[in-house]
Amino acid sequence: MADKVESARRQDLRRAGNAQGTREGEARQYEDFIRSTVDWVWEVDSNLNYLHVSKGIARVFGVPSDILLGSYLFSLTYFKNVDSVLLSTVEAIEDRVGFRNRAITLEDVHGTRRKLSLSGVPVFESDSGRFEGYRGTGTEVTARARSEAELGDLRQAVQDLTELSSAWCWEADAELRITRLSEDYDAHAGLPRDQGLGSPLAELWRLDEAGRALMAERQVFRGRQAAWLHAGRNEERRFVISGRPVFDDKGRFAGYRGIGADVTDHSRPDAATETATEAAERASRAKSEFLANMSHELRTPLNAIIGFSDAMRSETLGAMGNERYLQYAEDIHLSAHHVLDIVNQILDLSRIEAGKLELEEEPLEVLGLIDRCCRMIQSEIEKADVELKVEVDPDLPRIKADSAKLKQIVLNLLANAVKFTPSGGRIRVTAGLGAAGHLDIEVRDTGVGIKSGDIPKVLTRFGQTGDPKQKSGRGAGLGLSITKSLVELHGGTLKIVSRKGRGTRAIVQLPKERVLSGNDGSEPWKIMF
Incomplete structure (x- = not known):
């Protein structure tokens, strides 16, 4: 048992x-x-003193949850900011009704202000219906409240700036129909806003060709010219329009949004401006004609000096009889060549300024062109005692460019590198496709370098650094300016990156439209000089 x-x-x-x-x-x-x-749950008695609170509240109040037991729900120790939300929540509790997602400000024991979202429901005794307290939840929303406040400030700032500026805002859908125009569109644009809404963007504003091309490719466009003809007044208005494509959360094109400004009055030059412009153009033409004529006049005697000095230094007609005479002939020959180079540069500059320089485009092998340029400057490389290294992909696509002008670009950059690289230095030439499909040609040296503040100066006409240490290698200061103009004539850019005493990088970037075919990613071809 x-x-x-x-x-x-x-x-x-x-x-x-x-x-x-x-x-x-x-x-x-x-x-x-x-x-x-939620972050925590809580329960209070009929006097609103804590009976239970979960551990999650410790992170917000800064004290353990058991410390709060017996204390008042809205103790002024923590709820110091008695605002309308807190007062309305207390009123709801006094009326024994529930409340939901009340945004209340709290200050923790460290003095940090936090934003809480509180919800609660009243609790009644099942038999008697006597009020027994409240149960609820709490969530910290400090970060969200801060973000919403910052977003509100940002929206207000955008609205203020838009109202103060002479620009208007616009939006278009995926079919490029105008869906939004700012309220002040009528005043700023001088056009009826109600007629613009729903109109195809292409009909409302006639964008220039570049703007239309960028929009067709779903690209950002900035400051593009546009026009609108007011049929009733037979008046054409001129605008500057900028826009950015908009995509939904799945990456699908959803339309455009942007800004615009009326520049009709600014695009009408006054008589004084037109007169000054015409005078400046006449002066520029006169200067270019003078430079061209003087250059042509100088080339004939210079060629004679070069020819005769060459005959003298090579003793074509017999021995000179004195070693010093041979040296004089060599000096004359070199000086004449130097002057002829400057004359040729001035001629190039005058053609560029006159807009008479045109491209004779043809398919080109980049590797072959760089190789020919390196061989043309081989003697200068040997005299300077520098090492030249070329790295070009043998399968680099052909490009469409002007052979003579591209060769002049590369030769000018190589000549500069040789001129300013001391004995024992290194020059490296590379060419390849960039991530966007464009062509990069780079000439890098370990020469004397350029101060960052002097880089814009050396890219201007007759711009020189003024460094006395480089005086022996200085020319007229036209080489880089002409090179930059020739690159831009191809639709490209020339970038100079340099540090004093650390060498220079000259990067020619030609647009992807000039690349004729693909690249299979073979190893670069390397040659040493």
Whole structure:
């Protein structure tokens, strides 16, 4: 009999343990659920003093949850900012009604202000209906509130700037029909806003060719010219339009948004401006004609000097008889060549300024052109005692360019590198396709370099650094300016990157439209000079 009693007792203990384990498991599940939805849960009695609060509140109040037990729900220790939201929440509690997502400001024990979102429901005794308190949840929304405030400030700033400027805002859908025009569009544009809404963008504003091309490719366009003809007044208005493509969360094109400004009055030059412009153009033409004529007049005697000095230094007609005479002939020959180079540069410059320089485009092998340029300057490389290394992909696509002018670009950059690289230095020439499909040709040296502040200067006409240490290698200061103009004539850009005493990188970038075919990614071809 005693054994049966003991066995029954053990079974009762096991059942009690299982029940306790079940309750603890359910409690853990409840806590996990709470943590996944809100930051903490709370319960207060009829006097609004805490009966229970979960551990998550410690992170917000800065004190352990058990410290809050028995304290008032809205203790002024933490809720120092008594605003309308807090007062309305207290009124809701006094009326024994629920409240949801009330944004209340709290100050933790460290003095940090935090924004909370509180929700609560009243609790009543099931039989008597007596009010017993409240149960609810809390979530910290400080970061979200800060972001919303910053977004509100940003929107207000954009609105203020738009109202103060003479520009208007616009939006278009995926079919490029105008869906939004700012309220002041009528005043700024002088056009009826209601007629603009729903209109095809292409009909409302006639964008220039470059703007239309960028829009067709879903690209950003800035400051593009546009026109609109007011049929009723037979008046054409001129605008400057900028826009940016908009894509939805799945990456699909959703339209455009941008700004515009009326520049009709600015695009009408007054008589004084036109007169000054015409005078400047006449002066520029006169200067260019003078330079061209003087250059042509100088080339004839210079060629004679070069020819005769060459005959003298090579003793074509017999021995000079004195070693110093040979040296004089060599000096005359070199000086005449130097002057002729400057004359030729001035001629090139005058053609560029007159707009008479045109491209004779043809398919070109980049590797072959660079190789020819390097061989043309081989003697100068040997005299300067520098190492020249070329790395070009042998399968680099052909390009469409002017052979003579591209050769002049590369030769000018190589000549500069040789001129300003001391003995024992290195020059490296590379060419390849960029990530956007454009062509990069780079000439890099370990020469004397240029101060960053002097780079814009050396790219201008007759621009020189003024460094006395480089005086022996200086020319007229036209080489880089002409090179830049020739690159831009091809639709490209010339970039100079340099540091004093650390060398220089000259990067020619030609647009992808000049690249004629693809590239299979072969190893670069390397040659040493």
